Amino acid sequence: MSQRNEIVIIGNATPHLSALASQIKVLGGSTVLFDKVEDAKKHIAMPQVGMVIVDLESGGDGVEIIRELNFLFRGMPILAAAVKGNLTEAREAIGLGAADYLHLPVEDNKLKSVIQNYCNKFFDPELGRGRKIITKDPGMMRLLGQVRRVARSSASVLIQGESGTGKELIARFVHQASDRTKGPFVAINCAALPENLLESELFGHAKGAFTGATTDRKGKFLQANGGTIFLDEISEMSLNLQAKMLRVLQEREVDPVGGKAAISLDVRVVASTNRDLKSYAVEGKFREDLYYRLNVFPVQLPPLRERGGDVRLLADSFRVRFIAELARNDIPFSKRSLALLSNYKWPGNVRELENVIQRALLMAEGSEVDPEDLMIDMPANFDNNAEINEQDSGGDFADTAHEDDEEIRLPVGTTVRRMEEILIHRTLNEVNGNRTRAAELLGISIRTLRNKLNEYATR
Numbered sequence: 029m030s031q032r033n034e035i036v037i038i039g040n041a042t043p044h045l046s047a048l049a050s051q052i053k054v055l056g057g058s059t060v061l062f063d064k065v066e067d068a069k070k071h072i073a074m075p076q077v078g079m080v081i082v083d084l085e086s087g088g089d090g091v092e093i094i095r096e097l098n099f100l101f102r103g104m105p106i107l108a109a110a111v112k113g114n115l116t117e118a119r120e121a122i123g124l125g126a127a128d129y130l131h132l133p134v135e136d137n138k139l140k141s142v143i144q145n146y147c148n149k150f151f152d153p154e155l156g157r158g159r160k161i162i163t164k165d166p167g168m169m170r171l172l173g174q175v176r177r178v179a180r181s182s183a184s185v186l187i188q189g190e191s192g193t194g195k196e197l198i199a200r201f202v203h204q205a206s207d208r209t210k211g212p213f214v215a216i217n218c219a220a221l222p223e224n225l226l227e228s229e230l231f232g233h234a235k236g237a238f239t240g241a242t243t244d245r246k247g248k249f250l251q252a253n254g255g256t257i258f259l260d261e262i263s264e265m266s267l268n269l270q271a272k273m274l275r276v277l278q279e280r281e282v283d284p285v286g287g288k289a290a291i292s293l294d295v296r297v298v299a300s301t302n303r304d305l306k307s308y309a310v311e312g313k314f315r316e317d318l319y320y321r322l323n324v325f326p327v328q329l330p331p332l333r334e335r336g337g338d339v340r341l342l343a344d345s346f347r348v349r350f351i352a353e354l355a356r357n358d359i360p361f362s363k364r365s366l367a368l369l370s371n372y373k374w375p376g377n378v379r380e381l382e383n384v385i386q387r388a389l390l391m392a393e394g395s396e397v398d399p400e401d402l403m404i405d406m407p408a409n410f411d412n413n414a415e416i417n418e419q420d421s422g423g424d425f426a427d428t429a430h431e432d433d434e435e436i437r438l439p440v441g442t443t444v445r446r447m448e449e450i451l452i453h454r455t456l457n458e459v460n461g462n463r464t465r466a467a468e469l470l471g472i473s474i475r476t477l478r479n480k481l482n483e484y485a486t487r
């Protein structure tokens with residue numbers, strides 16, 4: 029069992045779900061049953077949750093629930109379950125993000141295999157405190173869909189983005205979505221060690237290779253054999269070490285310092301940097317041949333200020349998590365706090381937002397988290413009496429120039445497909461995610477809406 033062994037079950041209290049909960053308990057897990065999706069969503073953000081099971085038959089639209097949860101909690105393993113076993117519905121659920129399908133009642137061995145596979149696959153204990161990729165931004169979701177497809181190959185991935193945008197989370201997402209998920213994920217910060225120590229850490233050394241080398245040591249590449257190595261801040265690596273790195277990638281073998289023979293490797297390489305690595309290569313600060321070797325599939329992570337409504341979504345996820353960790357009573361954001369969070373530019377990105385929310389929950393003494401508890405600089409044009417509607421998305425979409433209640437303004441050159449995507453997501457935001465109402469307003473069928481949302485999530 030994974031350390032995150034709590035499983036959320038969504039459905040009515042039926043004998044089949046009670047039996048399923050009992051089976052999970054015998055296998056070493058724990059369950060929480062919710063009949064209301066809104067209550068379940070608040071709980072899923074907590075760090076102990078490792079998987080969600082949605083009963084397709086006990087009220088509501090189970091397939092739509094799976095789509096919504098996959099939309100909000102990208103990376104969370106969500107399983108569909110049913111007694112009658114409608115094959116068409118099962119296929120639709122999997123097409124909309126379900127990781128697997130359980131035909132109830134399920135045998136103990138099958139259930140054990142499913143739980144161990146998905147809890148361990150998506151929630152590696154090293155990931156830390158249940159950190160998940162949480163987004164509803166269309167551009168970010170499209171990027172994750174591309175990364176998921178590329179992850180199935182062995183192509184090297186280069187992740188670039190500002191500090192705090194979640195580069196390591198994406199690197200782990202690549203590993204978890206690949207066929208190497210049962211292998212190790214090994215991360216090393218290339219900026220944290222001097223050149224001589226970094227070489228030994230990466231490639232290992234033989235006994236007696238240098239003073240203090242009293243035993244043979246496996247380097248990070250060999251530790252990652254059969255899995256994925258994540259080279260964080262690779263732009264800080266010296267040119268001399270870059271030459272050795274290039275040989276490792278070309279020859280797929282590593283020479284330990286002081287060793288007598290090269291050792292073959294089978295490793296997926298994911299690298300990251302907060303620099304413009306192409307410009308670094310042009311300026312001679314980074315080897316151009318190594319840049320192209322790493323940049324087989326480039327990932328450019330957007331800063332938080334360009335991720336539309338994700339600020340409020342992430343803030344609430346952090347709030348729920350830290351309330352659980354601090355064992356304090358639930359305390360919501362005031363409307364003024366939500367307005368400030370949405371207007372702040374977040375130079376430190378998601379990492380800064382996480383720190384701000386943790387600090388606010390430590391400082392807050394009233395019945396709500398107020399702007400003063402956030403302890404961030406208010407924008408010069410911020411109205412201290414401003415309020416944000418409870419159903420507000422928390423910000424505009426990244427590609428919109430300006431939006432108000434009556435219209436959506438887009439920059440010249442926006443494609444028709446992109447306009448359609450923005451319109452659909454804006455409509456869903458306005459009706460608080462009510463798919464049926466959104467379809468009515470858009471003048472399309474519910475099935476067409478589902479298909480389009482699935483297309484956006486996987487494109």
